[in-house]
Amino acid sequence: MSLDNLKKAIGGTKERRKKPATLTKQEVMAQSLELVENSFICMLGTNGGAGFPNIKALLNLKHEGLKKIWFSTNTSSKRVQQLKKDNKACVYYVNEKRFKGLMLLGTVEILQDNESKKMLWAEGAEVYYPQGIEDPDYSVLNFTAKQGNYYQGLQNVDFEIE
């Protein structure tokens, strides 16, 4: 952790500047989707207490394009309590090696129906939810995106999600 990180970043940025400077809307959408599909985790941003934004990494489990994303979480978690009060959120994906990032802005619905909970279940998930699929401490978060921002190196593009 030091200014060496800046030197690495500078090297990468110079390299990428050799490529064409403007991403088309199609490239932005394709690269955004690729980033989502290749991510193991993503970051959920919520409005926490006392006016502070909060961030938590969640497993990247299921999505439908860039519009819908589903997460598995504990009903008792801080995130769920915050989302009950204010469902405005953002989801952020990052590739730190290639300086690519995607931020999606939208709202979260907290689901506890069995169909949604089955959809995100995997064998052994009792390690998080000891009572299984019907564990009341197991919830599904359904994020719906309205806007996106994608960047790659020094290029940065805002877009609407319909």
Add this chain to the structure above:
Amino acid sequence: MSLDNLKKAIGGTKERRKKPATLTKQEVMAQSLELVENSFICMLGTNGGAGFPNIKALLNLKHEGLKKIWFSTNTSSKRVQQLKKDNKACVYYVNEKRFKGLMLLGTVEILQDNESKKMLWAEGAEVYYPQGIEDPDYSVLNFTAKQGNYYQGLQNVDFEIE
């Protein structure tokens, strides 16, 4: 990107449960600091427009314990505009392979004095700030943490930062 991510996480979580269940305050502080020191990037959470939290990855350049963190950024960036309106922020570090994460809550001061800007300068940074250290589009963000939350697997600890 699929439920395979959940299966990987389950395997790791089961493995870690074999270790002692409670982290001491000393371990929390030491592991938090280790995470900061080994991170190439971290995520800055800000209060964006229309009540939405925003997230952006920034290079992890310089810190003083867990209390102070400095970032290099463009004065014209959305982040700086948001922080001018509301300086409440969070900084998040994550190790996705080991399921460790640290969230720091605090406030950000925007610095433009030459001493701070020199402190975070590296050769070649003109790729971001063409006019060099004195480029008005180059700012330093100084984050001061007040509270922290560290987790490792299923363990999750809140702490104050003095």
